Amino acid sequence: MSADAKKNYDHVLEVARDLLATQGADASLRDIARTAGVGLGTLYRHFPSREALLEALLRTSFDQLAIKAGQLDKTQPSDVALLSWLREIVAVAHKYSGAIKSMVAAIEDEGSALHASCVKMKAAGTRLLLRAQKQGAARPDIDGTDLFALVGALAWVADQPALGPRSDHIFNVIAGAILTDQ
Amino acid sequence: MSADAKKNYDHVLEVARDLLATQGADASLRDIARTAGVGLGTLYRHFPSREALLEALLRTSFDQLAIKAGQLDKTQPSDVALLSWLREIVAVAHKYSGAIKSMVAAIEDEGSALHASCVKMKAAGTRLLLRAQKQGAARPDIDGTDLFALVGALAWVADQPALGPRSDHIFNVIAGAILTDQ
DNA sequence: ACCTGAACACCGTTCAAGT
């Protein structure tokens, strides 16, 4: 990629981050191209699908979250590690309102540009869940898919303006269902 | 409304029920009018907004559910009543995939055609929750809004094809968080 | 190589014109 092309790529991504954060993950791609001052074709060549654009935006946060998962796993009690990680992935998903739907769909869609990233996220969560279960800190009858579904549920609640004020409390209720009283 | 107009109204509603159930609550209104064989203006006069159309579709189910709530309240132990009602409202919402978003938004939007229906639903759920809480069957630190948020979360999970297989299990996990062990 | 924007096939919504 030439320096000029890279400049375009970066600028589109910057504008996209802004608009998707402000207007949600279904913001108009036309609008992004327009605001970035590039042709629609340029946006589409750099990001062949909305998922590809989302993936580029989420990659940084996902990578940090993967590292964080490793650190938490080593340094924190298993219940604390699991809850901290849950809180963070819900926040990342909520940053681009509506993105959680694509993330969940990507898990089973190998063709999605988000597939690899989301499978990795899910695996990181599953590891934290497994450790908590081994130590008796988390209920044994849920798996990584269930955990991801609960993340989806929490991110969806956070995305709804009418539920926003209660979403912290809902998080605690569901967190309480994942952890076992010890 | 003339007999001819009523025929149009009913036919549009019938077609809409079919298409929204098949394609989700965001199915094309143009498509509905086209399939029903009426002009777009006719659809819009009978149903001035997508919410109005959804309301007409949901009203029957909502009314039945309100009656059911009353019956359950009188005949069933409070925990059974609450869970049965939860299961049914989640199923009703899931029938028109994506409708739960409008339902949740309508609670705070007095201008929405769905407002009155959804406030009524929420009130019915709150009554069942309150009885369960009085009898110590439900955790005391949640309110009607939290219950509605959890209904939203469950309906959203059920709406996601990738999570569908687990959604019964997720229901049980969250139900377990609402009820107290006795 | 890279970029642009017209073109196509769709939307939701409104409203003049018809019966």
Add this chain to the structure above:
DNA sequence: ACCTGAACACCGTTCAAGT
């Protein structure tokens, strides 16, 4: 009264034409 469908302002997506 009631209905129709053109018109408007938007989409997402593709691709010929330009540099």
